[in-house]
Amino acid sequence: MVQQAIAENQKFANRAGELIGRVALGLANIGTAPPEQANNILTETEQLVEKTGAVYMLPQLLATSGFQAAFAGDNAALSRITDQVRRTTGAYGFEGYYTDILPVWSGDTTRLSVDRASTWQWFGGTEEALQRWHDVLEARRALAY
Amino acid sequence: MWPALSFEEDLLESNTPVGVFCRGLRGVALRHTGPFEESVAELAAVLRSPLLPQNAKDFLQYQQAQSLFYSGMAGVAYDQFEKILAGGGAYAGQAQYSLAMIDSYQGRFRDMLERVPENGLAHHWQRVIGDVHKSNANFDDARTHFENAAREAE
Numbered sequence: 001m002v003q004q005a006i007a008e009n010q011k012f013a014n015r016a017g018e019l020i021g022r023v024a025l026g027l028a029n030i031g032t033a034p035p036e037q038a039n040n041i042l043t044e045t046e047q048l049v050e051k052t053g054a055v056y057m058l059p060q061l062l063a064t065s066g067f068q069a070a071f072a073g074d075n076a077a078l079s080r081i082t083d084q085v086r087r088t089t090g091a092y093g094f095e096g097y098y099t100d101i102l103p104v105w106s107g108d109t110t111r112l113s114v115d116r117a118s119t120w121q122w123f124g125g126t127e128e129a130l131q132r133w134h135d136v137l138e139a140r141r142a143l144a145y
Numbered sequence: 146m147w148p149a150l151s152f153e154e155d156l157l158e159s160n161t162p163v164g165v166f167c168r169g170l171r172g173v174a175l176r177h178t179g180p181f182e183e184s185v186a187e188l189a190a191v192l193r194s195p196l197l198p199q200n201a202k203d204f205l206q207y208q209q210a211q212s213l214f215y216s217g218m219a220g221v222a223y224d225q226f227e228k229i230l231a232g233g234g235a236y237a238g239q240a241q242y243s244l245a246m247i248d249s250y251q252g253r254f255r256d257m258l259e260r261v262p263e264n265g266l267a268h269h270w271q272r273v274i275g276d277v278h279k280s281n282a283n284f285d286d287a288r289t290h291f292e293n294a295a296r297e298a299e
Contacts, residue, residue, distance in 0.1 A: 015179045016215070052179025055217035092217040094250040097280065120252030123281040132282035
């Protein structure tokens, strides 16, 4: 379905729609397809963001790369990407809430249990929301090929 | 759809209300095809023209605010949408939706839900409500709203 959406958007030269589809495809491939496949999609998407200047896609794209690093257990890459997300979302003024989400994928459970004051209006409160995001990684690991 | 918004050079260069409006539409199309920053520049130039009738100007001002947001200028876009909403004109409803979208992108999730109008069941509202649930990892609720959006868009 995602591939069909990408193809339809390409047919109408709708780069904005194509980018959304590409990020979704990259995310869907993490853990469910060979790593190089997800890597290639994310790299191509990054190039398309650069070419079109669609900076609004950067936080989602970086968060997807962060999820990929977390899935692979690469905390150094996750930390590096979290810093990139902080800089990018700070510069453009949106989707800064990913800076709450990415650290919970590091495996450090204190990220969940501390009483964290968050800038973001999480549904059910910060801790509950971040637990849900933590569970997303666990669910993907359970699905992995 | 977007390639269809390409016009003959003669028309685009003509110093007439239609020519200016077509340049504005080219700016709108650039928001979908990229480069996105050229969309902002094109619309800004067009909106300076005295040839545009007010209803065309209102439409393009709304489009310019959208392009500003997609080019990474969320704060400026937000102010512009608020002005459009306060003006109560033909694009006030769309501005309300765009402000809700920015609230969601900026993590003001509860504020976003408060912006949903009582008759907020139109597909675009369902989509933005789905987005806010997705951002909160409430995937069942997100899926329900995205499916509603798809059904109502048919």
